Amino acid sequence: MNKLTINACPLCGGTHLDKKMTCTDFYASGEQFDLLQCKDCGFHFTQGFPVEKEIGKYYETPDYISHSDTKKGMMNELYHLVRMRMLQNKAKLINHTTGKSSGKILDIGTGTGYFSHTMQCKGWSVEAIEKSAQARAFAKKNFNLDVKDESGLNNFSAGSFDAITLWHVMEHLEHLDETWERLHELLADNGYLIVAVPNCSSYDGQKYKEFWAAYDVPRHLWHFTPDTIQKLGNKHHFTLVNYLPMPFDAFYVSMLSEKYKKSSFSFLRGMYTGAIAWFHSLGNKEKSSSIIYVFRKNGYEE
Structure with missing residues (x-):
């Protein structure tokens, strides 16, 4: 198997x-x-992960929820319950951020299509990208969504979208710099990039x-903090305008982490x-288990 060895930090180019x-x-x-950390900028990443063409087998499990939509087990049932509420919150965030009640949105890594379907129901014109054929x-069977594979990202015109979303997707993408450059190109001048x-x-x-379950090696290649993702956005001509905690993620991640530790009563401990x-994130949202970052394409003035 071909694995990628990184000798220089993907964020700053440092070699320490x-x-x-x-x-x-x-x-x-x-x-x-x-897991390696750059001493110069603090960025964390997985070393020696399988290259893009060969990493697919690490997703090939019937329990990988974003691809299979499984409800097997208490934790996955909880995931589905929380997701229904979060879908509405995400839609409100898009409308509030863009100042629009309709427009054109691209959802990258749409999984089984729930968010894309929600935005269609809210009156948005939606394009969606997903690597998993399953x-x-x-998404086609349940929502009649024509989701494109990853090659579809190359077929959109510059400035096509008012908003682009990646919900727990950026950490999976091997070609980090190229992706951010393409996102900048695809956004309209008054467009917003939302990354969780x-x-x-x-x-x-x-x-x-x-x-910690959210390290999720080797599927998660990059491990962000509020500081490093802001630096990444700045590098690619985006301005961070807001960030919001995702408080429910801590419950799911903690329960899964306890399971990985083989703790007794892992559900209760989690x-x-x-x-x-959750209480820590109330006092400091930078301590939230997951965070939604709202970036504005540079060149747009309020």
Whole structure:
């Protein structure tokens, strides 16, 4: 298998890289991967992850929820309950951020299509991208969405979209710089980029360390903090205009982390840690388990 070895920081280009920890792929393969941190800018990333053409097998499990829509198990049932509320919150965020009640939106990594369907129902013209053929088929069957595969990103015209969203997708994308450059090109001059990613400087991230479920190696290649994702946006001519905590993520991630630790009463322990993490995020949203970042394409003035 071809694996990518990174010798210079993808964010700043620095070569002072330290091993932070070794994490296990608890979800699929049981393999171990090192997490490195750039001493110059603080960016974290997975070292030695499989290249894009070969990483597919690490997603090939019937329980990978964003592709299969499984409701098997208590944690996945909880995920679905929370998702229905979050879909409405996400739609409100798009309308509030853009100042529009309709427009053109691109959802990258749409999974089984729930968010794209929600935005269609709200009156938006939606394009969607998804790598998984299984998830695309689900979106077609259940929502009649014509979701494009990843090559479809190259077929849109510059300035096509009022908003582009990536909900827990950016951490999966191998070609980080190229992706941000393309997103900047595709947005209209008054367009917004909304990115949700796990926060490895969160309360639960610091507590669980190598067992933190949101490291999710090797599927998660990049591990962001509020500081490093803002630097990434600046690098590609975006301005961070807002960021919002995703408080429910801490419960799901903590329960899964306790399961990976093989803790007794993992559900209850995870709920307890999730509650503590939630309270921490109330006082400091930069400690939230996951964060939604709202970027504006540079050149647009309020």
